[in-house]
Amino acid sequence: MAKIVTSRKACTVNPLKMSQPIGAVLAFLGLDHCMPALHGSQGCTAFGLVLFVRHFRENIPLQTTAMNEATTILGGMDNIEEAILNIWTRAKPEIICIASTGLTETKGDDVDGYIKLIRKKHPELVDLAIIYVSTPDYKDAFQDGWARAVTKLVEELVIPPFEKGGVGVISAGISQINILAGSHLTPGDIEEIRETVQAFGLDPIILPDLSGSLDGHIPEEFMPTTMGGTTLADIRRMGASGFTLAIGEHMRAATEAMHAKCGTHYEVLDRITGLEASDRFIALLAELSGNPVPNKYRRQRSQLVDAMLDGHFFFGGKKIAIGAEPDLLWAIGNLLAEMGCEITAAVTTTQSPLLEKIPTAEVLIGDLEDLEQKAQNCDLLITHSHGRQMAERLDIPFLRMGLPLFDRLGAAHRLSVGYRGTRDLIFEIGNMFMANAHEASPSTWIPSQEECNADTSATAH
Amino acid sequence: MLQSKIQDVFNEPACGKNQGKSEKERKKGCTKQLVPGAAAGGCAFDGAKIALQPITDVAHLVHGPIACEGNSWDNRGAKSSGSRLYRTGFTTDISELDVIYGGEKRLYKAIREVIEKYDPPAVFVYQTCVTALIGDDIEAVCKAASVKFGKPVIPIDAPGFVGNKNLGNKLAGEALLDYVIGTQEPEYTTPYDINIIGEYNLSGELWQVKPLFDKLGIRILSCISGDAQYKEVAWSHRARATMMVCSKAMINITRKLEERYGIPYFEGSFYGISDMSDSLRQTSKLLVERGAPAELLERTELLIRDEEAKAWQQLEPYKARLAGKKVLLITGGVKSWSVVSALQEVGMEIVGTSVKKSTVEDKERIKELMGQDAHMLDDMSPRDMYKMLKDARAEIMLSGGRSQFIALKAKMPWLDINQERHHAYAGYDGMVALVREIDKALYSPMWEQVRRPAPWES
Numbered sequence: 001m002a003k004i005v006t007s008r009k010a011c012t013v014n015p016l017k018m019s020q021p022i023g024a025v026l027a028f029l030g031l032d033h034c035m036p037a038l039h040g041s042q043g044c045t046a047f048g049l050v051l052f053v054r055h056f057r058e059n060i061p062l063q064t065t066a067m068n069e070a071t072t073i074l075g076g077m078d079n080i081e082e083a084i085l086n087i088w089t090r091a092k093p094e095i096i097c098i099a100s101t102g103l104t105e106t107k108g109d110d111v112d113g114y115i116k117l118i119r120k121k122h123p124e125l126v127d128l129a130i131i132y133v134s135t136p137d138y139k140d141a142f143q144d145g146w147a148r149a150v151t152k153l154v155e156e157l158v159i160p161p162f163e164k165g166g167v168g169v170i171s172a173g174i175s176q177i178n179i180l181a182g183s184h185l186t187p188g189d190i191e192e193i194r195e196t197v198q199a200f201g202l203d204p205i206i207l208p209d210l211s212g213s214l215d216g217h218i219p220e221e222f223m224p225t226t227m228g229g230t231t232l233a234d235i236r237r238m239g240a241s242g243f244t245l246a247i248g249e250h251m252r253a254a255t256e257a258m259h260a261k262c263g264t265h266y267e268v269l270d271r272i273t274g275l276e277a278s279d280r281f282i283a284l285l286a287e288l289s290g291n292p293v294p295n296k297y298r299r300q301r302s303q304l305v306d307a308m309l310d311g312h313f314f315f316g317g318k319k320i321a322i323g324a325e326p327d328l329l330w331a332i333g334n335l336l337a338e339m340g341c342e343i344t345a346a347v348t349t350t351q352s353p354l355l356e357k358i359p360t361a362e363v364l365i366g367d368l369e370d371l372e373q374k375a376q377n378c379d380l381l382i383t384h385s386h387g388r389q390m391a392e393r394l395d396i397p398f399l400r401m402g403l404p405l406f407d408r409l410g411a412a413h414r415l416s417v418g419y420r421g422t423r424d425l426i427f428e429i430g431n432m433f434m435a436n437a438h439e440a441s442p443s444t445w446i447p448s449q450e451e452c453n454a455d456t457s458a459t460a461h
Numbered sequence: 462m463l464q465s466k467i468q469d470v471f472n473e474p475a476c477g478k479n480q481g482k483s484e485k486e487r488k489k490g491c492t493k494q495l496v497p498g499a500a501a502g503g504c505a506f507d508g509a510k511i512a513l514q515p516i517t518d519v520a521h522l523v524h525g526p527i528a529c530e531g532n533s534w535d536n537r538g539a540k541s542s543g544s545r546l547y548r549t550g551f552t553t554d555i556s557e558l559d560v561i562y563g564g565e566k567r568l569y570k571a572i573r574e575v576i577e578k579y580d581p582p583a584v585f586v587y588q589t590c591v592t593a594l595i596g597d598d599i600e601a602v603c604k605a606a607s608v609k610f611g612k613p614v615i616p617i618d619a620p621g622f623v624g625n626k627n628l629g630n631k632l633a634g635e636a637l638l639d640y641v642i643g644t645q646e647p648e649y650t651t652p653y654d655i656n657i658i659g660e661y662n663l664s665g666e667l668w669q670v671k672p673l674f675d676k677l678g679i680r681i682l683s684c685i686s687g688d689a690q691y692k693e694v695a696w697s698h699r700a701r702a703t704m705m706v707c708s709k710a711m712i713n714i715t716r717k718l719e720e721r722y723g724i725p726y727f728e729g730s731f732y733g734i735s736d737m738s739d740s741l742r743q744t745s746k747l748l749v750e751r752g753a754p755a756e757l758l759e760r761t762e763l764l765i766r767d768e769e770a771k772a773w774q775q776l777e778p779y780k781a782r783l784a785g786k787k788v789l790l791i792t793g794g795v796k797s798w799s800v801v802s803a804l805q806e807v808g809m810e811i812v813g814t815s816v817k818k819s820t821v822e823d824k825e826r827i828k829e830l831m832g833q834d835a836h837m838l839d840d841m842s843p844r845d846m847y848k849m850l851k852d853a854r855a856e857i858m859l860s861g862g863r864s865q866f867i868a869l870k871a872k873m874p875w876l877d878i879n880q881e882r883h884h885a886y887a888g889y890d891g892m893v894a895l896v897r898e899i900d901k902a903l904y905s906p907m908w909e910q911v912r913r914p915a916p917w918e919s
């Protein structure tokens with residue numbers, strides 16, 4: 001059981017954490033024909049936009065309610081109204097999703113109330129879906145914002161089977177299932193999940209679906225909204241699914257919301273990286289579908305087993321330092337521990353029920369300065385691109401994972417789920433260890449001066 | 462306090478835009494009212510950070526929730542020849558409790574931690590929206606911390622919600638004027654000492670032009686703020702002349718250096734061959750006027766002659782390949798005219814340029830350069846830009862990173878000319894580099910394949 005420690009420093013140095021509102025924004029970017037907006041001052045939007053542009057290397061639709069000091073004090077009703085109308089006329093989205101920021105939360109804007117008033121005032125907006133989620137910057141972290149956004153989407157948009165527009169009785173053999181995807185999954189991961197689910201004859205609706213919007217496809221036309229992602233119609237239809245499969249512990253609240261609203265049975269898979277974890281995923285799909293496991297996945301499973309056999313030599317006893325949000329830390333930390341590594345330093349951004357179960361002595365909710373201190377004697381550093389400076393100082397191999405990844409290509413297509421994703425990840429990390437192996441030299445077995453001193457002092461005791 | 466500073470900045474007499482305004486108009490300031498749902502661009506805090514973060518040995522501490530620093534740190538391309546402290550992200554990362562009870566105590570402790578652990582020559586403390594709204598008095602905290610720790614701790618009071626990046630640049634300048642400039646003395650001075658203001662050493666561009674000044678024996682006493690050390694900024698009042706690089710960004714520093722210390726300035730650019738030469742010429746002229754030996758002028762002309770000849774020789778092979786190529790140039794304001802002239806030097810045709818952030822003066826210059834029928838686009842929608850490229854009415858787009866996909870998704874070449882770019886384009890070498898990059902972008906063999914439809918689609 002890991003001890004959970006929260007940093008007591010007054011000054012965060014080299015942040016690992018990013019803020020809630022942009023976590024919510026990323027979830028909204030996984031919806032089709034959507035325009036996300038931050039209710040706050042323009043700079044928050046600009047920073048979020050640049051961050052995602054650099055990570056995905058894609059156009060990022062994101063707007064702002066453009067609050068200033070005066071409007072903040074007076075309340076943001078007018079700005080929200082104007083923003084909605086402007087977005088509606090200029091970008092013609094099907095859905096506008098607004099996340100609050102620290103500024104407007106400090107003032108305490110009642111945005112849900114504003115939206116009701118705006119709806120009354122503007123009946124022409126009847127077909128436009130408007131979602132609001134509260135995500136103050138000064139609380140929690142990126143993955144919490146994502147989780148809240150998805151929960152809100154479920155609560156507001158999904159139509160229960162027995163309500164107007166619902167499907168009524170859901171037949172037992174229905175193939176439609178919901179996948180609620182966590183923020184630690186890349187567009188590549190989501191694509192892999194979809195293909196796997198479909199291979200069992202199941203028909204998934206994935207929310208949010210970044211593989212539709214931020215996978216780097218070339219659209220025919222240029223649109224100011226998202227192009228691809230979960231459609232509004234599909235979100236509404238989720239109430240008619242036979243099952244909800246959540247991937248990532250932070251998707252639990254959204255899953256429960258779905259259950260509460262529609263009675264949908266569910267399972268939360270804490271991760272699908274690693275052999276056993278992937279087995280659970282595949283076995284569950286077999287059970288849900290009643291179909292045998294396709295040959296393709298039997299073959300992939302044995303490839304993964306082989307990769308573990310070939311690779312474990314290089315992993316055993318290696319010391320790892322990881323800085324990541326809880327669900328990513330959980331997935332990667334467990335995989336590495338299963339391969340024989342020792343998680344020497346684990347730093348994360350926010351609370352999660354997973355933290356105490358992480359196979360390490362201590363999990364610190366802190367920053368990259370903390371991680372750097374704890375990572376001194378490690379063999380591998382894993383964190384997002386902001387680890388580049390410390391990796392250089394520590395002079396140890398550095399695997400970039402998480403978000404942002406701004407100094408490498410292909411962030412969207414990094415794969416770490418399922419048999420195939422785990423296999424490739426083992427190869428990638430194993431190769432880093434191999435490349436860094438120390439060649440033996442004549443002095444390798446001569447004890448260093450320090451060790452000699454330590455020996456003599458030990459005998460003196 | 463902050464309000465009067467903002468008014469002061471809006472009153473900037475040396476600003477071309479202001480000269481044509483009535484008293485009342487001027488008070489309203491130059492920050493256009495932003496349109497909710499149709500706005501883009503960074504906040505004043507962002508602008509202040511852009512302007513000051515290049516000071517390399519200072520600890521830049523952001524007082525606010527994680528959003529302001531956590532989402533944006535270490536994302537700018539200013540380079541350093543010395544300390545790397547400026548690339549360390551410091552923030553108070555305030556919590557809900559701080560919002561309720563005030564964040565001043567945390568800020569004070571944070572300053573102490575930074576000084577104890579990193580011992581910088583100075584700490585810059587940046588105000589942000591939430592902490593401004595709850596009334597945290599960063600000025601008072603900084604003052605107390607300065608006294609207690611015996612080190613300059615300087616408040617940068619430019620919370621995001623007071624305006625755009627440009628205003629933030631200026632407020633940053635005000636902070637330097639109030640707290641930094643004039644507080645230290647250089648070891649020695651020479652008649653050849655200059656300031657360069659508004660140059661951030663992005664991708665190392667300052668180092669691209671420094672050798673030119675070196676060759677003339679001109680010493681860059683202080684650069685504000687590219688590759689600067691704190692002390693260099695502190696003694697910038699001892700320079701003999703100032704070159705102001707980006708006209709609107711820090712005009713207030715430049716003008717007040719003249720007002721307070723009698724340092725004359727000119728406005729110049731390092732982009733393009735003729736602009737570079739002009740800048741060298743004007744620098745030397747001002748120095749000579751201030752007492753440097755007149756032979757400097759001759760040496761300057763000789764250097765210009767050599768460098769220009771060398772540059773043209775290097776550009777020669779590209780001229781035929783680039784002549785008549787149609788460029789869509791989307792940049793923030795001032796940079797437009799200097800890049801326009803640079804591209805025209807190799808015979809490219811500018812089919813449109815954005816003037817959204819340009820002053821009347823900027824626009825006049827563009828008109829001069831591009832002729833009366835210059836396509837100045839005040840506010841071109843991304844969709845229109847996309848069409849223009851898709852229809853090949855423009856053959857390459859030069860812009861900042863966030864709009865690159867407009868060109869790339871139209872399968873048209875694009876080149877980054879903003880902050881995050883990876884290449885340095887200043888001076889004679891920089892111009893050659895820019896042209897080389899444009900040529901590479903236009904003539905990549907990849908275009909032919911990516912533009913061809915899949916075999917089953919034609």
Ligand code: SF4
Nearest residue numbers: 041043044529590621
């Ligand atoms: S607008 Fe305000 S809260 Fe947002 S990034 Fe700028 S300073 Fe921070």
